Amino acid sequence: MAISTSATGDGWSSRSAFILAAIGAAVGLGNLWRFPTLAGESGGGAFVIFYIGCVVLLGLPLLLAEIFIGRAGQTDAVGSIRKVATQSRVSPAWSLVGGLGALAAFLIVSFYSVVAGWVLYYVGVFASDFFGALFAGEPFRGALQGQSQEQIAGRMGDLFANPWLLLTMHLLFMGTTLIIVARGISGGIEKAATWLMPAFFVLLLGITIYGAIVGDIGEAAAFLFTPDWSKLTPEVMNSALGQALFSLSLGVAGIITYGSYIRQGTPLGSTALAIGFADTAVALIAGLMIFPIVFAVGLDPAAGPTLVFQTLPFAFESMPAGSLIGLLFFVLILVAAITSSISLLEVPTAWGVGEMGWSRTKSSLIFGVGAFLIGIACLLGYNVWSDVRPLGFWSLFAETDILDTVDGFTGKVMLPLGALFVSIFVGWRADRRLLESTTGLSPIMFTIWRFLLAWLCPLAVAIILVTGLFPSIL
Numbered sequence: 001m002a003i004s005t006s007a008t009g010d011g012w013s014s015r016s017a018f019i020l021a022a023i024g025a026a027v028g029l030g031n032l033w034r035f036p037t038l039a040g041e042s043g044g045g046a047f048v049i050f051y052i053g054c055v056v057l058l059g060l061p062l063l064l065a066e067i068f069i070g071r072a073g074q075t076d077a078v079g080s081i082r083k084v085a086t087q088s089r090v091s092p093a094w095s096l097v098g099g100l101g102a103l104a105a106f107l108i109v110s111f112y113s114v115v116a117g118w119v120l121y122y123v124g125v126f127a128s129d130f131f132g133a134l135f136a137g138e139p140f141r142g143a144l145q146g147q148s149q150e151q152i153a154g155r156m157g158d159l160f161a162n163p164w165l166l167l168t169m170h171l172l173f174m175g176t177t178l179i180i181v182a183r184g185i186s187g188g189i190e191k192a193a194t195w196l197m198p199a200f201f202v203l204l205l206g207i208t209i210y211g212a213i214v215g216d217i218g219e220a221a222a223f224l225f226t227p228d229w230s231k232l233t234p235e236v237m238n239s240a241l242g243q244a245l246f247s248l249s250l251g252v253a254g255i256i257t258y259g260s261y262i263r264q265g266t267p268l269g270s271t272a273l274a275i276g277f278a279d280t281a282v283a284l285i286a287g288l289m290i291f292p293i294v295f296a297v298g299l300d301p302a303a304g305p306t307l308v309f310q311t312l313p314f315a316f317e318s319m320p321a322g323s324l325i326g327l328l329f330f331v332l333i334l335v336a337a338i339t340s341s342i343s344l345l346e347v348p349t350a351w352g353v354g355e356m357g358w359s360r361t362k363s364s365l366i367f368g369v370g371a372f373l374i375g376i377a378c379l380l381g382y383n384v385w386s387d388v389r390p391l392g393f394w395s396l397f398a399e400t401d402i403l404d405t406v407d408g409f410t411g412k413v414m415l416p417l418g419a420l421f422v423s424i425f426v427g428w429r430a431d432r433r434l435l436e437s438t439t440g441l442s443p444i445m446f447t448i449w450r451f452l453l454a455w456l457c458p459l460a461v462a463i464i465l466v467t468g469l470f471p472s473i474l
């Protein structure tokens with residue numbers, strides 16, 4: 001029996017449906033692309049251990065705070081915060097934080113879809129390679145046979161130089177996201193998550209086992225888990241903190257929005273724990289999947305953002321069944337990306353439904369098409385508009401192209417601001433009895449949670465914000 005709890009009359013049909021969808025939202029390009037990139041660039045172990053600390057001390061309390069707001073408010077992020085504020089007898093102006101989050105989610109989905117479009121392109125590259133191998137009677141051969149490392153790496157340059165190809169991929173990805181969101185919670189988002197997430201985990205474990213067999217898992221584990229504390233610079237700490245927020249989907253009201261569709265009586269503390277644990281486990285497993293393959297071929301783990309798109313495809317060339325594994329690998333990333341992008345588009349869509357009274361179809365169309373258009377500007381920034389610097393007057397973004405500007409502004413400014421306000425709102429302003437009855441935490445857990453939320457989170461997030469905006473301080 002589906003119990004709908006939200007103002008829009010739709011909701012998750014069970015607790016496990018919510019957990020799966022929220023894990024789907026959290027696990028995305030952040031885990032499979034950004035985490036290995038940062039861990040590789042930052043020298044591995046010390047970054048990884050500090051990151052885990054950030055998740056436990058900061059991420060989990062904030063995750064619970066956002067789930068609490070959604071569960072108590074039961075409508076879009078703005079309406080939910082307004083309701084909690086009213087019940088707590090504090091200013092309803094706090095609801096602006098929900099508006100800030102919805103705007104951030106709208107901007108993030110615009111470039112997220114462009115990056116997911118690159119993944120889609122690589123799915124196409126590896127699909128044609130694999131089916132070519134299959135028809136040639138060699139389904140288990142390495143990928144992209146006979147191509148040099150330069151040729152393989154060059155594919156990314158070819159893609160970036162071709163606005164029409166980028167646009168097609170972006171259109172396909174955003175269109176799929178839009179269709180799922182337009183179908184609503186139980187009929188669209190939940191169905192997508194319950195099909196895609198199990199497929200995701202099967203692929204993830206399968207490729208990790210493959211990497212362990214043909215690659216060098218010992219070296220990868222040593223790289224990821226042996227800390228060299230001298231590498232833990234303030235910049236590395238800052239990026240680990242920011243990555244923890246991004247990976248857990250915090251600060252953009254995504255978890256508030258998903259939390260509003262939860263049924264009454266769901267234990268929120270253990271739910272937050274399950275989501276945080278799964279997200280972190282996937283990031284670590286992604287490291288244990290990617291680095292054995294990178295090390296086996298003697299490639300550079302610190303390749304940066306191109307690690308997944310250029311380094312890894314080359315590694316697949318000399319691996320047994322590399323063609324098939326390459327295809328599965330990019331399908332895996334695509335699945336993770338789509339369950340995240342639907343959660344991003346859902347935030348402004350729910351706002352349009354809850355606050356503006358639009359139908360779900362109208363709201364998702366307005367924001368989906370809007371984000372698509374901003375995404376077009378982002379992808380043109382790689383070719384026809386390559387010298388456009390949208391925030392060029394600001395020294396921090398003086399050299400930054402369109403996509404990186406939208407990414408940098410949301411990640412460095414909007415997301416930490418959102419997380420900062422949420423921690424202050426729930427840590428200091430929300431009514432204690434409402435908090436206790438909604439979360440259902442034991443007294444000890446409640447005290448620890450409130451302490452971390454009221455003191456550690458605002459402090460740490462304020463540090464990310466200030467050092468992110470004024471890097472010269474570090």
Ligand code: PFF
Nearest residue numbers: 026028029030031247249254
């Ligand atoms: N957590 C997602 C990832 O790691 O890729 C990104 C994201 C999704 C951020 C949804 C925010 C959000 F609301």
